[in-house]
Amino acid sequence: MDEQQLGEFLRSRRERLQPQDVGLPRGSRRRTPGLRREEVAVLAxxxxxxxxxxxxxRAPRPSAEVLAGLAGALRLTAAESEHLHLLAGTAALRTGLHRRDVRPSVLALVQRLPQTAAVVxxxxxxxxxxxxxxxxxxxDFDRAAPHRRNLxxxxxxxxxGPSGPLYGVSDVAEFRLHAVAQLRxxxxxxxxxxxxxxxxxxxxxxxADFARLWQRHDVQxxxxxxxxxxxxxxxDVVVDCDALLLPDRDQHLVLYTAPAGSRSAEALAFLDAAGPAGIEVGRTG
Known part of the structure; x- marks a missing residue:
């Protein structure tokens, strides 16, 4: 049980709710954001x-019933509820190291996918x-310095980066939110x-941006x-983005594709034919 993280997570979820979100009258003279502690206690x-x-x-480990009551009182999503149980020590932890070895069948699949940019x-x-x-x-992550292989x-x-912030993607701010939540x-x-x-x-x-987002305790x-x-x-290359969970190793297979016949599909076809070496010449030429 991580008492400190559990307390901070509960407080962050309480402060984001308003009384009307849980069917309570707003009242007056509220000096703190969100629900009061006694209101959460009553609801839970x-x-x-x-x-x-x-x-x-400062509390002993809460029971599964107490955690279920808190999840309902704080209107937690399924991902947030799972996170609550992890912090409280009532869910199975992955006590070892996270897996970095990719299943051979997944490696083969990544290389066989046509007109699809794929990363694990x-x-x-x-x-x-x-x-x-x-x-x-x-x-080309195989040639990149180790510290640059982490998105x-x-x-x-x-x-x-070589093409601007995070390879020129249009949604750096959204990706940062996603990254912080997943890392939490x-x-x-x-x-x-x-x-x-x-x-x-x-x-x-x-x-400072990461530190600010980390304090929000978002997990989704x-x-x-x-x-x-x-x-x-x-x-510009506009792609559909699909992230498929590989649960046995807690990894994601991310696929970038473009609709057939679109300009972006033609761009992907050109990049596929040129390969990373040819594109590097184009970047520097």
Whole structure:
């Protein structure tokens, strides 16, 4: 049980709610944001004293029934409720290290996909595998320095990449929200993994934007359905973005495709034919 993180998470979820969100009258003379602690306690059917101790990291581990009551009182999503149970120690933790080895069948699939830029990401956004079209569209990660193979680190600490911020993508701000939420969840799943905790601390120390977003305690962000890469050779490439969870290794297979016959599909076909070496010549020529 992570008492400190549990208390901070409960407080962050309480402060984002208004009385009318949970069917209570607003009243007057509210000096703090969100719901009062006693209001959450009533909604969760627990004592105010116990709830206060939970937020102050002084309470014993709550039962599954108490956590269910808190999840309902705070209107938590499924992802937030799962995170609550992880912090409270009532859900199974991944006590080892996060997996960085990619299943051979997935590696083969990545290379066989036609007209699709594909990358495999670890639980902390490290690019573990990619195909040549992804290298031409984004970066040849096999040739990149190790610190540049992590998309979260690139998004927050290296904004001036080879094609502008994060390879010229149009939604850097949205990606940063997504990255922080996923890293917050990964931090709860792998509390003893030094790579996970080290990356979080590096980003908190190096990026004021990351530190600000980290304090929000979000563990879920809206999915990204489309993305625009502003490529230095072929111009804007608008792609559909699909992230498929590989649950056995806690990894994601991310696929970038474009509708058949579209200008972006033609751009992907050109990049696929040219390959990363040809695109590098175009970038520098």
């Amino acid at each position: 059917h627990i004592s105010t004293e116990y709830y206060v101790r939970l937020e102050q990291a 990401l670890s639980a902390v956004f490290e690019v573990l595998a990619h195909n040549e079209l992804a290298a031409a569209l984004m970066e 979260a680190r690139t998004a927050f600490l290296a904004p001036d 969840a990964a931090r709860a799943r792998y509390p003893a993994d030094p790579v996970v905790t080290g990356l979080v601390e590096e980003l908190r120390a190096g990026s 962000a809206p999915p990204t359905l489309t993305k625009t890469f502003r490529h230095p050779v072929v111009g």
